Amino acid sequence: xxxxxxxxxxxxxxxxxxxxxxxxxxxxxxxxxxxxxxxxxxxxxxxxxxxxxxxxxxxxxxxxxxxxxxxxxxxxxxxxxxxxxxxxxxxxxxxxxxxxxxxxxxxxxxxxxxxxxxxxxxxxxxxxxxxxxxxxxxxxxxxxxxxxxxxxxxxxxxxxxxxxxxxxxxxxxxxxxxxxxxxxxxxxxxxxxxxxxxxxxxxxxxxxxxxxxxxxxxxxxxxxxxxxxxxxxxxxxxxxxxxxxxxxxxxxxxxxxxxxxxxxxxxxxxxxxxxxxxxxxxxxxxxxxxxxxxxxxxxxxxxxxxxxxxxxxxxxxxxxxxxxxxxxxxxxxxxxxxxxxxxxxxxxxxxxxxxxxxxxxxxxxxxxxxxxxxxxxxxxxxxxxxxxxxxxxxxxxxxxxxxxxxxxxxxxxxxxxxxxxxxxxxxxxxxxxxxxxxxxxxxxxxxxxxxxxx
Amino acid sequence: xxxxxxxxxxxxxxxxxxxxxxxxxxxxxxxxxxxxxxxxxxxxxxxxxxxxxxxxxxxxxxxxxxxxxxxxxxxxxxxxxxxxxxxxxxxxxxxxxxxxxxxxxxxxxxxxxxxxxxxxxxxxxxxxxxxxxxxxxxxxxxxxxxxxxxxxxxxxxxxxxxxxxxxxxxxxxxxx
Numbered sequence: 362x363x364x365x366x367x368x369x370x371x372x373x374x375x376x377x378x379x380x381x382x383x384x385x386x387x388x389x390x391x392x393x394x395x396x397x398x399x400x401x402x403x404x405x406x407x408x409x410x411x412x413x414x415x416x417x418x419x420x421x422x423x424x425x426x427x428x429x430x431x432x433x434x435x436x437x438x439x440x441x442x443x444x445x446x447x448x449x450x451x452x453x454x455x456x457x458x459x460x461x462x463x464x465x466x467x468x469x470x471x472x473x474x475x476x477x478x479x480x481x482x483x484x485x486x487x488x489x490x491x492x493x494x495x496x497x498x499x500x501x502x503x504x505x506x507x508x509x510x511x512x513x514x515x516x517x518x519x520x521x522x523x524x525x526x527x528x529x530x531x532x533x534x535x536x537x538x539x540x541x542x543x544x545x546x547x548x549x550x551x552x553x554x555x556x557x558x559x560x561x562x563x564x565x566x567x568x569x570x571x572x573x574x575x576x577x578x579x580x581x582x583x584x585x586x587x588x589x590x591x592x593x594x595x596x597x598x599x600x601x602x603x604x605x606x607x608x609x610x611x612x613x614x615x616x617x618x619x620x621x622x623x624x625x626x627x628x629x630x631x632x633x634x635x636x637x638x639x640x641x642x643x644x645x646x647x648x649x650x651x652x653x654x655x656x657x658x659x660x661x662x663x664x665x666x667x668x669x670x671x672x673x674x675x676x677x678x679x680x681x682x683x684x685x686x687x688x689x690x691x692x693x694x695x696x697x698x699x700x701x702x703x704x705x706x707x708x709x710x711x712x713x714x715x716x717x718x719x720x721x722x723x724x725x726x727x728x729x730x731x732x733x734x735x736x737x738x739x740x741x742x743x744x745x746x747x748x749x750x751x752x753x754x755x756x757x758x759x760x761x762x763x764x765x766x767x768x769x770x771x772x773x774x775x776x777x778x779x780x781x782x783x784x785x786x787x788x789x790x791x792x793x794x795x796x797x798x799x800x801x802x803x804x805x806x807x808x809x810x811x812x813x814x815x
Numbered sequence: 816x817x818x819x820x821x822x823x824x825x826x827x828x829x830x831x832x833x834x835x836x837x838x839x840x841x842x843x844x845x846x847x848x849x850x851x852x853x854x855x856x857x858x859x860x861x862x863x864x865x866x867x868x869x870x871x872x873x874x875x876x877x878x879x880x881x882x883x884x885x886x887x888x889x890x891x892x893x894x895x896x897x898x899x900x901x902x903x904x905x906x907x908x909x910x911x912x913x914x915x916x917x918x919x920x921x922x923x924x925x926x927x928x929x930x931x932x933x934x935x936x937x938x939x940x941x942x943x944x945x946x947x948x949x950x951x952x953x954x955x956x957x958x959x960x961x962x963x964x965x966x967x968x969x970x971x972x973x974x975x976x977x978x979x980x981x982x983x984x985x986x987x988x989x990x991x
Contacts, residue, residue, distance in 0.1 A: 378954065517889045517908075518901045518904060518908055518911045520914075526919065527914065530922045534922065545854075552949045552951075552953065567939055570946060573852060573856075573863055573865070574860070576856070577868055578870055581868040581871065589925050593918075596914070603914075799854075804856075
């Protein structure tokens, strides 16, 4: 029997039985979609449709439709790419790293967080593909395919190529991890259903029967996948940061980038998980499963990673001064006081100052404050990437080519497209898939519920 | 009597009762066909006497394959097939090959292991599983005992053993 200290808060409140868990989660899948769901889904799908115009324009006309110029060759595209990849870090962190650390509270949030990860990585992948200009040739530039140039292979010395391997491995391994976890829950829904639903969820459940031998193998697979996914999740944003750190652009050429990017990714990922989970628990009435304890613990992760990010910003500044390299020093002074000062100070306020409010227990246990701050954090993290990319480029070595970046309507449209895509996928997931991992919640129910304590 | 057709099912409500029951039933000489649970019960594989899964070995071997393939591919392309000077580096710039090698190791290890898991546990979209009791994916633990495998004991005796081990219900189930 598992024993948990009695000082710990119960993970599932409301005295739920095993059957209650099944019922509360399956109910969402089995019921008719509500009017609220339809409205939310249509808004997301509408945004997707409007954004599709901008995506079509980009593919049809080329990336001249964006606000880029000869000085600033990367702007919103790579900002949005890094932003979405960063958001996509929380899911696998929650399910893999917290599994290795035996943090049982992960069980009720890992399913939705992993789904969010997968959808965020799909959105992120849109940008590198689109910014190639001719995406239909992209496979030859990104993958080592034999071709009629010799074969002239892709360049394995380039961090941009490492990124292709990192992001695609991360996406596919996260997808497999997520799906393996879904199989037992699909079986639960299958065994409650009749008719067409039984056929569909029967197929999705891969013939799962819950045999002790299969569970033993399942546990083994989960543990090894977690062990593989842990260095993987850390490698992805490390390699994304190499895209910048291995260049010789002042403001990018920094050895601090890998840990700083990884901390920032976890920071923004947890913020997005909070934004989504606060809505999901309310709409689906899952307050007994995603409790205040969960929200508070996630807020603590946000304070820690937010502080790491803050220290990284200050370290960068110090090192720029200490290095004695004039170009480096100018890049940082220009960030804080140049024409993009507003972006820099938005970043500082949102990422460094606002998460410190979570030191107050009142704030980190308030739903409204958490929800508001989770959005503030993601605005701040978008500005962080914008500051790193655009302000480092806009005043380069040659003052005659200094320029400013102004996003075009197409830039905005492509960004909107990814929002539409993300929320369309998330709403479909929330309706048709069990949003909470029932099997894992049941496995911690006995050792952590209120009933057992009495 | 034909094997794998007629079963006695013990239904258990609690994971700890189940763990003790499995030991009791096994020591009394009854052979258990399989236990079906709605969630992973820790220690169940030990009391059932299952050997540890060899999936970690599969994962390691697939990972090794990934490492080898990745390094071979990169060295062949960059050092032998079309060497080019890039940034003044060696043709065989091993440190630069580490990220892709790592990613492919993880990719092959993960997919290889999951593939082996799917095959060994017979998980596939068109599978038609034999469900002993629909509640076994909800809130009940089901212990299935093949009658044909326990001919040395009377059915009533087996049912008695299950009852006394803490089963809340004892049922019969036959498959065509």
